[in-house]
Amino acid sequence: MSQTLLNLSPELSTDQRTSLIGLSRPEIASQLEADLGLAEKEARMRARQIWGWIYNLGVTEFSAMTNIGKGLREKLELWYRIPRPEIVERKVSVDGTRKYLLRFAPGIEAEAVFIPGVGRAGALCVSSQVGCTLNCTFCHTGTQALVRNLTAEEIVLQVLACKDDIEEWPSGKDERKLSNIVFMGMGEPLYNLEGVARAIDLISDGEGISISRRRITVSTSGVVSKMHQLGEETEAMLAISLHATNDELRDELVPINKKWPLAELLDACARYPGTTNSRRITFEYVMLKGVNDSDAEARELVRLLKGIPAKINLIPFNHWPGSAYECSDWGRIEAFADIVNQAGYASPIRTPRGRDVGAACGQLKTESVKKRASERRLEAAG
Structure with a gap:
């Protein structure tokens, strides 16, 4: 028998921090330089560490990045997020x-x-x-x-x-x-x-x-x-x-x-x-x-x-x-x-x-509809 599970994750956040998903390692390094004032060499090293935690180990919290000092982890938490849909x-x-x-x-x-x-x-x-x-x-x-x-x-x-x-x-x-x-x-x-x-x-x-x-x-x-x-x-x-x-x-x-x-x-x-x-x-x-x-x-x-x-x-x-x-x-x-x-x-x-x-080839469809940006902002704020 097939299983249907609903609402497996919390409602979407209105979190305005920068998402690191979708950024390349050089782009993450640039963000660290611009936002946190890290020197170029350190920014590249930290970007590589963060990348490994996100894409190799699958972490979603900066507190789990144990090879990064606590002070920097706290700053990362303030500026960035690692979301999931x-x-x-x-x-x-x-x-x-x-x-x-x-x-x-x-x-x-x-x-x-x-x-x-x-x-x-x-x-x-x-x-x-x-x-x-x-x-x-x-x-x-x-x-x-x-x-x-x-x-x-x-x-x-x-x-x-x-x-x-x-x-x-x-x-x-x-x-x-x-x-x-x-x-x-x-x-x-x-x-x-x-x-x-x-x-x-x-x-x-x-x-x-x-x-x-x-x-x-x-x-x-x-x-x-x-x-x-x-x-x-x-x-x-x-x-x-x-x-x-x-x-x-x-x-x-x-x-x-x-x-x-x-x-x-x-x-x-x-x-x-x-x-x-x-x-x-x-x-x-x-x-x-x-x-x-x-x-x-x-x-x-x-x-x-x-x-x-x-x-x-x-x-x-x-x-x-x-x-x-x-x-x-x-x-x-x-x-x-x-x-x-x-x-x-x-x-x-x-x-x-x-x-x-409904997962077979040609069967995919959602109920998403095109909405004006103003409508989406109102929904998110509500």
């Missing part, structure tokens, strides 16, 4: 998948999903936006209007909240529970590339959370203009939300295709930095009954991807209320997979995880 709701599936509804500020909520047994050990699916602008017709998230981009701090906080919950501190343990990060939650990551790239820098830092860039995957519905920049700046693995083998159908399923059609998208994939047979692009293909699941479409998919180092994830459609689609029959999915496999492509069928708690 409010966990509004936490659901645990019968299969162990954990879905978190996280509140970062009034009206700013997003979902993250931890899936054990995926990747090397377990994967966290993070959100990059609250809501989405893409309106993919098979995706529940696409029915929620965009509220705003998440900041790098808010993306990293999803990782910290998960590591707290699965009790995985320190970060550098050999036996990890969380080994992979996938930007496949709410939103289109390439419409928030600055925040995503900065978050990847923080998550992959070897003196902190230390998740390799090769274990960080960014999924896009096809924002061709940003794909090369993503590869150059982040060295992250690329996933493409494909779902159709012709422009007419993809225009319907993934409307961004009208701006960047298949030919342009696949050309950008062929030129994605660092792509090799050991660093293949993942193409995600949701299986929709009678829509995109024929043998002919399987053969066309193989033709389209010729020459691109690729693997193909076949995703059984996860139903949500109001959806017009049905999942392809299992036998049809297997027949589709056989054609792709015989052409030499790995085409695993993704086992649905977390369906019972």
Whole structure:
């Protein structure tokens, strides 16, 4: 039986101290120089110590930083904070998948999903936006209007909240529970590339959370203009939300295709930095009954991807209320997979995880709504 736990953390604080989450080590050092008057050399040393406590050991109180003198710890407490998002709701599936509804500020909520047994050990699916602008017709998230981009701090906080919950501190343990990060939650990551790239820098830092860039995957519905920049700046693995083998159908399923059609998208994939047979692009293909699941479409998919180092994830459609689609029959999915496999492509069928708690692919949605800044200030003050 799934579990639902509410109000796991206190209400959001109106604390005006500077958050250190989301700052790089040099930025923390600069803050210490400017705010506390530390000399440059000491500021760099203290920044490195603080960084290790936050991202390697997971502490949230300066009083726990025992290699820093008590006087300085007291000053740090006055000037800075190490926050966590409010966990509004936490659901645990019968299969162990954990879905978190996280509140970062009034009206700013997003979902993250931890899936054990995926990747090397377990994967966290993070959100990059609250809501989405893409309106993919098979995706529940696409029915929620965009509220705003998440900041790098808010993306990293999803990782910290998960590591707290699965009790995985320190970060550098050999036996990890969380080994992979996938930007496949709410939103289109390439419409928030600055925040995503900065978050990847923080998550992959070897003196902190230390998740390799090769274990960080960014999924896009096809924002061709940003794909090369993503590869150059982040060295992250690329996933493409494909779902159709012709422009007419993809225009319907993934409307961004009208701006960047298949030919342009696949050309950008062929030129994605660092792509090799050991660093293949993942193409995600949701299986929709009678829509995109024929043998002919399987053969066309193989033709389209010729020459691109690729693997193909076949995703059984996860139903949500109001959806017009049905999942392809299992036998049809297997027949589709056989054609792709015989052409030499790995085409695993993704086992649905977390369906019972609304945590499966395409099911994420929150009740966050766009509010004027004045409304949010009034709510926070009340």
